[in-house]
Amino acid sequence: MTTATETGCFETRAIHVGYDRQTNADAVSVPIYASAAFDLENARRGDALAGGSLPGFEYSRVANPTVDALERRLASLEGGVGAVALSSGMAAVSYALMCVAEGGGRIVAPVNLYGASVDALGDFLPKFGIYGDFVSDINDLASVEAVIGPDTKAIFTESVANPSTAVADIEGLADLAHKHGIPLIVDNTVPTPYLLRPIEFGADIVVHSTTKGITGHGNALGGVVVDAGRFDWNNGRFPQFTREELVISDQRAGEWHSFHSRFGNQAFIKRIRIKYLRTFGAVQSPFNAYMQLIGLETLTVREKQEVASATAIAKHLTTLSHVTSVNYAALEDSPTYDLALKYLPNGIGTILSFTVEGDGSNVERILDATKVFSYVPNIGDSRSLIVNPTKVTHREVPAGYYDAAGVSDNLIRLSIGLENVDDLIADLDQAIAGAY
Template sequence: MTDFSTLAVHGGYNANRNDNAVSVPIYASAAFDLENAARGRDLAAGEISGFEYSRVANPTVDALERRLAALEGGVGAVAVSSGMAAVSYALMCAGEGGGRIIAPTNLYGASVDALGDFLPQFGIHADFVKDINDLHEIESLIGPATRAIFAETVANPNTAITDIRPLADLAHRHGLALILDNTVPTPYLLRPIEFGADIVVHSTTKGITGHGNAIGGVIVDAGRFDWANGRFLQFTRPEQVIADIDGNRRSFSGAFGSEAFIRRIRVKYLRTFGAVQSPFNAYLQLIGLETLPQRVARQVETATAIAGHLEHTPHVVSVNYSGLPDSPYHALAGKYFPRGVGQILSFKVEGGADRVRRILDGVKLFSYVPNIGDARSLIVDPANITHREVPESYRKAAGVSDDLIRLSIGLEDAGDLMADLDRAIAGAYGE
């Protein structure tokens, strides 16, 4: 098997097919010459592979998709314009026609809003659980309309870890798909497909790009799930859009088999709703991927050191970082994350929101930014920024309170970052 670091640089791209360009070219073209009538007809019918129109596929974006599919161990991927487009498309594709999704309350704020408030307007509903690792509660919610279980591999901001293997086994016993958001760890730290996940989504804006300079998302398909098992009628219904070359309607499961999900994402969701990844953003993400292992390894090392330091810092009440020995998720961290759990951590301080504001205003190296995975270290108050649309009861259950601060650790010197936090915290308490 090719090493991860090698795939991060070379995966999904053949220079010989691109005029020997060492770096993936930016194909800034809205459409592509079909060459002749016969080839155009074959492309439109899906009988041959190639490029017609960049709303459906583009060579630069294709290289990114192939590389990410290789890094996650999937059969295919579709890159989209943002992480929330990836989450929304994946959940809608699974839940079409009145399906229900089981999910935890400690998701990213926009995901909670999508499942709890917006997707119900499209007939897709959520059954929320407090603890995604409580298999008894999850099983009690499974009904005829349940289609999938959705969770984050590492929750943001409390770094709670999903126990993937037993959750996947439970889902598959009931014919459900397991969809996981793997944004926080990136595939360098965790490949959920290896533990039974069926669909993996990312906000590639975060650690995959790694420099805070491009928005993007991706959906990766493991290619193992049976979408024709009776729960997903959208995959067995014949459709004109994928009719064969003679005009005979086909179903996605019948035409594409194990790749039915990712093909439906591209043909129905990307093509229709149009949240297209731009070639330039795809290029920036490909460049970011080349240094993903080195960046994330350094960030994990620094995040672990800072989390340990904060445990002994005056006025810090508690620290959330699953990589710490006293974390309730430490055993799961050892099971799934031999390279570490990521660059995100959070901590609570004495005195509530007023002290939090003083700390936010007091740091000099940390940037007050609602992003994660950047080369720069970032700081934010989740209750007011990233999780403000989440219902209060869900926020409290996830530990997102007014006294919580989240950090995303970058590539700066660990000692400099600790000193910056120490100064800001001391200053917030008049010391």
């Protein structure tokens, strides 16, 4: 039965969806189920649970009640048919890319991805037969289409790039991907589902590092893969979804299934859980899932405040003499300002970046002089953070990609938290002035 909380507004669903108090001793908060395994009760029920014909919990490497509540809530907030929570954002990215290109293939992606994602597609996944075809501008649809070939398995992009904040044309990319029979995968970490829901614009798979804005306090690692449930995996390009698999079949009864025949529009997310999570084991801990559920309850109010502060700080930085450029797509002179208006009318997120005069020594003096900002390689925290990307978060990005990725040794990235915006501006002012 669908309840009012499951069909209500975003803020209501962020607090209520995916959890039934009456089946959990009327606990108001989702309990932490710190159990590795669950009682199968009897032989017949155990057989049904193990075979997947009966819903329930058997072993926490595959599913856990606390994690299940988080998955249901995130699937609802993103508008998907299902989700799998994982132990980190990079597990979510890696599993999604490997699942779509399983057996070998190519993935089109921009060079301005998060550094670890660039390293995965450019150096690590090729060792498994999965290659990245990088383009300098993901919104140049002609250039993207030019590299799509018969072995291309997906287009992968970030909705809002880190640290340039460039906004991807999700609708245009989705139409292009579907024209060629491939899915669009979107990393939606920076804006969170409160500010943007890529599935509404045609994306097929959404991934997050839930460590960031979703958790919101820098105290729990996590990731998630969300499936829109609309892509046709039975179009000839993806044999991993149409071949028969023992793990989802009943060989004793002579009943054989593929992921497509067994699960239909949930084939992708079921394969993520049954093959990737179950085999590679990047399991979300119940405690971390609980922390992310708590974070979701305050997501909307946090994002509103942090976006307002980030916008004020971005505008202020444009007035400082030693600042040579400011990257924040909500500014009217941003190259992707029109896309920001279309996709993110309530704000683009809590990160921004800027370049300064001088050299790396000036950057280091600014970093070392801040008192309110913390020098931390994270984003989406309730604390405001500052970092120099080429030395920390983007060390894996080849120098030849720097210009297109929007990074340089003179670039500083900020993640704006919940401190008073006047204190944050004063802290930047004194640190920048002192560096010169």
